Amino acid sequence: MARTTKEERKNGIISAALELFSENGFYITTIPDIAKKVGMSVGNFYNYFSSKDILAKELIMYISEYLGKNIRAINESDISTQEKIEKIVSMYFDTAKERPEMIEYFLRVYLSNREVFKDGCEGMICVSPFITEMMIFFEKGVASGELHDQDFFSAFGLFMGYLGGMVFLYGEKILPEPLDDYKQSISENIYNALKTRT
Amino acid sequence: MHSKQEHKLKVFWLQGLTCNGNAHSFLNLDYLGELLEKTEFLQHPLLPSKYALSEMAECKTGCDVLIFEGAYDPSLKRAGVFVDKILRHYAKNAKYIIAVGTCASFGGIFKATSPQTNSGILFNEAEKNGPLQEYNAKIINLSGCPVHPEWLGFTLNMIIDRRKIVLDEEHRPQELYSSLVHHGCTRNEYFEWKVDANHFGEKEGCLFYKQGCRAPMTHGSCNTILWNGVNSKTRSGTPCFGCTESDFPRTNLFETKTNMSIPADAPVGVPKRAYLTVTGIAKTFHIKRLEEPLIDYKNNT
Numbered sequence: 001m002a003r004t005t006k007e008e009r010k011n012g013i014i015s016a017a018l019e020l021f022s023e024n025g026f027y028i029t030t031i032p033d034i035a036k037k038v039g040m041s042v043g044n045f046y047n048y049f050s051s052k053d054i055l056a057k058e059l060i061m062y063i064s065e066y067l068g069k070n071i072r073a074i075n076e077s078d079i080s081t082q083e084k085i086e087k088i089v090s091m092y093f094d095t096a097k098e099r100p101e102m103i104e105y106f107l108r109v110y111l112s113n114r115e116v117f118k119d120g121c122e123g124m125i126c127v128s129p130f131i132t133e134m135m136i137f138f139e140k141g142v143a144s145g146e147l148h149d150q151d152f153f154s155a156f157g158l159f160m161g162y163l164g165g166m167v168f169l170y171g172e173k174i175l176p177e178p179l180d181d182y183k184q185s186i187s188e189n190i191y192n193a194l195k196t197r198t
Numbered sequence: 199m200h201s202k203q204e205h206k207l208k209v210f211w212l213q214g215l216t217c218n219g220n221a222h223s224f225l226n227l228d229y230l231g232e233l234l235e236k237t238e239f240l241q242h243p244l245l246p247s248k249y250a251l252s253e254m255a256e257c258k259t260g261c262d263v264l265i266f267e268g269a270y271d272p273s274l275k276r277a278g279v280f281v282d283k284i285l286r287h288y289a290k291n292a293k294y295i296i297a298v299g300t301c302a303s304f305g306g307i308f309k310a311t312s313p314q315t316n317s318g319i320l321f322n323e324a325e326k327n328g329p330l331q332e333y334n335a336k337i338i339n340l341s342g343c344p345v346h347p348e349w350l351g352f353t354l355n356m357i358i359d360r361r362k363i364v365l366d367e368e369h370r371p372q373e374l375y376s377s378l379v380h381h382g383c384t385r386n387e388y389f390e391w392k393v394d395a396n397h398f399g400e401k402e403g404c405l406f407y408k409q410g411c412r413a414p415m416t417h418g419s420c421n422t423i424l425w426n427g428v429n430s431k432t433r434s435g436t437p438c439f440g441c442t443e444s445d446f447p448r449t450n451l452f453e454t455k456t457n458m459s460i461p462a463d464a465p466v467g468v469p470k471r472a473y474l475t476v477t478g479i480a481k482t483f484h485i486k487r488l489e490e491p492l493i494d495y496k497n498n499t
Contacts, residue, residue, distance in 0.1 A: 132478060133471075135474045139462075
């Protein structure tokens with residue numbers, strides 16, 4: 001059997017930590033818990049991440065890069081802004097279904113435990129890849145004439161707040177229908193709210 | 199043996215459609231006296247000249263350097279003669295043709311008023327289809343609204359000294375136009391950390407985000423070769439209007455075109471994605487020193 005590389009071991013820690021943090025919260029989850037879940041000693045864990053705070057910051061950067069990479073592919077595809085909205089909504093919901101720990105971590109740890117992220121993750125530093133792609137999406141949408149011009153955060157809050165809210169309801173098992181059933185109507189709502197007004 | 203007088207560079211300054219701004223700007227050259235000892239203006243609209251304009255318009259003589267100021271308009275006459283005829287006569291024999299100012303270089307303000315007929319002498323905005331195509335090799339564009347006097351002084355001295363003048367794609371001397379107006383701007387630290395100026399004339403803050411400053415995308419040396427040796431637009435708190443570029447004049451000179459609060463144009467050579475990333479991160483820092491007035495007048499009077 002091939003030996004696992006250091007990178008693979010690191011990714012294993014990231015996956016396990018994401019699951020534990022998103023299920024149990026940042027403070028209850030301990031390094032021994034994470035080490036146990038990935039089957040390594042606590043001492044070895046510290047070879048990968050020197051503290052729980054540093055791990056927490058790496059996790060949000062990992063999620064931001066994952067989402068940013070996916071949105072970048074959508075941004076660079078030759079489709080209308082309306083179609084891009086559909087693809088971003090779809091990608092976000094698929095992530096919430098397939099890797100719920102990523103969205104949960106963002107909503108339950110990153111947004112709720114700001115004190116953990118205050119040093120080294122100020123403002124946009126750790127979520128930059130994701131925010132940058134959303135900026136590119138909005139800027140191109142306005143430049144092409146499809147979206148109406150407004151303050152970035154007004155548009156960003158509308159878009160991501162809506163998606164985050166739906167995933168939260170989904171996570172709490174409040175939604176009566178499967179998440180996929182909402183993709184189309186949510187995409188339409190977002191597009192209608194942001195499109196150029198005539 | 200030739201006398202010194204015979205070695206003077208013979209210059210003819212011809213005007214197309216112009217506000218006289220470049221001719222006036224040239225009078226501010228601090229070594230104008232020394233330059234005039236090495237040149238002889240056959241005709242200049244403001245300086246003492248050997249010939250009257252009407253004599254030059256007879257097209258019976260020639261010049262070493264033809265300076266053309268203002269936009270080219272085929273229907274315009276000077277001293278009763280079509281400027282087109284005068285321009286072509288002197289262009290043919292001149293060693294160099296200098297288009298002074300953005301109107302002569304690209305069409306500028308006068309192109310904006312009459313885009314169907316007016317242009318620069320070699321360029322029509324960014325298109326190289328002006329009337330003097332056949333003299334392409336000897337045309338030097340000194341864009342600017344107006345041209346900086348030092349830029350014209352430098353170019354004439356280079357010609358007098360028989361030095362090679364390396365031009366960019368828009369025929370502007372690289373020595374003068376290779377850098378951006380952004381270079382040498384005293385507000386660069388505010389640009390780097392994204393601290394905006396909120397009012398004109400303030401000593402503090404970057405003019406790029408809110409005031410329409412084009413310095414990061416404008417070629418010119420206004421902030422390294424200062425106006426009158428002391429100042430520049432950005433130093434005094436006025437945004438750069440991008441007056442050396444072929445797309446000048448743009449509309450809404452005091453506004454930065456944005457889409458969703460994001461500048462439509464990124465600085466020259468910077469990919470927008472990278473620019474937004476760097477900007478977003480820089481904005482998270484709050485540097486007290488940069489957010490305070492440089493001079494606290496209220497508490498020191």
